[in-house]
Amino acid sequence: MTLLDWLKVDRPINPFEALENLRSMPSINLFRPFDSNKLAVANKIALESVQTPTDICCSRLTVPALFGSSVQKTSQGGYVAANMPDTPALILVSTGREVGCWVKASEALQEQGIATRVVSMPCQEVFVRQSQDNQASVLPGNFLPCVSKWRQFVDGMPF
Numbered sequence: 001m002t003l004l005d006w007l008k009v010d011r012p013i014n015p016f017e018a019l020e021n022l023r024s025m026p027s028i029n030l031f032r033p034f035d036s037n038k039l040a041v042a043n044k045i046a047l048e049s050v051q052t053p054t055d056i057c058c059s060r061l062t063v064p065a066l067f068g069s070s071v072q073k074t075s076q077g078g079y080v081a082a083n084m085p086d087t088p089a090l091i092l093v094s095t096g097r098e099v100g101c102w103v104k105a106s107e108a109l110q111e112q113g114i115a116t117r118v119v120s121m122p123c124q125e126v127f128v129r130q131s132q133d134n135q136a137s138v139l140p141g142n143f144l145p146c147v148s149k150w151r152q153f154v155d156g157m158p159f
Contacts, residue, residue: 019032029046029052032095034066035069038074057096061097063097077124077128078120078139079138082107084116087140093139099120
């Protein structure tokens with residue numbers, strides 16, 4: 001019986017709840033790729049990670065490629081997908097197909113004068129293994145997450 005089979009036993013499955021259950025498992029890489037670059041990195045890491053299982057959760061919907069996305073950026077686990085030159089007043093962190101929605105939202109916020117940064121984080125576990133300098137360049141540490149799954153990145157340092 002798989003985790004998803006177990007979740008379906010007594011109630012309909014909530015995809016976000018399933019992702020949180022997967023994230024709570026120790027020593028697992030959970031990827032939510034947005035485009036082909038992220039999917040390529042997820043597959044590469046899955047094949048190279050002989051000691052760590054990798055779960056790749058793809059969208060069933062067709063999503064456009066994200067401008068500025070690259071294999072190199074994605075291989076860091078998280079990167080700045082959209083940014084204003086000013087210090088951001090707001091940082092939007094997302095995975096999967098929601099990244100495109102946050103990029104559009106950031107454009108609307110920037111038109112209103114709100115400096116916004118969008119961070120695409122296809123794999124938190126890979127991001128945590130990066131250097132502190134790299135993590136701080138993506139998440140400068142001056143933000144409070146509004147969704148619990150990002151709580152570990154408060155102050156730009158994983159707990």
